[in-house]
Amino acid sequence: MRAHPASPSAVPAYIVQDVKANRGQPKILIALLLFRLAQVSRIRRPHGLIALVAALMYRGYAEVICSFEIPVTTTVGPGLRIWHGFSIVVNPATVIGRNVVLRQGVTIGKTGRSNDCPVIGDDVAVGASATIVGGIEIGDGAEIGAHSLVTHDVPAGGATRAANTRIFEPRAATKKEIR
Numbered sequence: 001m002r003a004h005p006a007s008p009s010a011v012p013a014y015i016v017q018d019v020k021a022n023r024g025q026p027k028i029l030i031a032l033l034l035f036r037l038a039q040v041s042r043i044r045r046p047h048g049l050i051a052l053v054a055a056l057m058y059r060g061y062a063e064v065i066c067s068f069e070i071p072v073t074t075t076v077g078p079g080l081r082i083w084h085g086f087s088i089v090v091n092p093a094t095v096i097g098r099n100v101v102l103r104q105g106v107t108i109g110k111t112g113r114s115n116d117c118p119v120i121g122d123d124v125a126v127g128a129s130a131t132i133v134g135g136i137e138i139g140d141g142a143e144i145g146a147h148s149l150v151t152h153d154v155p156a157g158g159a160t161r162a163a164n165t166r167i168f169e170p171r172a173a174t175k176k177e178i179r
Contacts, residue, residue, distance in 0.1 A: 011040045017078035021099065028082045031066045034058035038072040076100075077122065084128075097122035097140070105129035111151070121156065130160075 018032045038058040055072045062068055066129030068088035070076065075097065077098035080172035082088065084104040090096070091109030094117040106126050110117050116135025120126075124138050127146035147162035154160060 008040045008043050014078035017098075018080055021079045021081040025082070027066055028085055031058070031068075031085070032080065032082075034061055035070065035072065035076070042072060072166045091117045093117040095119040097124065099123045101125040103128040103130075103146070107110050107131045107133070109133055110135075118150075 015033060015036050015054075018036065019029060022028045022032065032052070035058050038051070038054040041048070042135050045051055058072060059134055062070065062150060063135045066082075067086040068082070070088065070090045071092040073092040074090055075095040076089060077078065077100065079099040080096065081099070081101040082103075085102075087105045088102055089107045089109070093110070093115065094108050096108075099118055099122055100120055101124070105128050105131075107153060108118055108120070108126075109132075110149040111134045114135060114176070118132045118134065118136050118138060120132070120138045121140035121142065126144045127148065130144045130150065132144065132150040136151065136153050138144065138150070138154045139158060140160045141157045142154045143159040144150055144154070145159065145161040148160040149162075152159055
């Protein structure tokens, strides 16, 4: 899977798809535009001053205004859709395919024991507060449910769901708890 623009000439097409995916979300659009500009700067001159300035502008805006961390070195396909971008954290070694949806609170990265990171296929939807870790593959068209902890491969078209919440009957408060 190649999700990273191979050349600066591919970036405009990625930007167009990002804009289509995030219509009506100006803060996210600005962040993704800065992300793509920082990527193209790195492709042209990886150690140049413009690449550094572009990366710092993107990082500052993404982390301060949008509250998410997707490093410029992360491989991200076109059409990334970010819903409610707060508290999204992605490891730079992660690969994210085309037309992926990330919702608030998503964490994608390595486990404490390994440097391997997930490869997310195309057209994947990741629910709020989902965690995807380890050297696993999420197949094309998969759906990762809210609050899911994913540590194993998910096949193309597959889905994960977090366990249902248990409901307990109310109990009478004791005098000690009331104080």
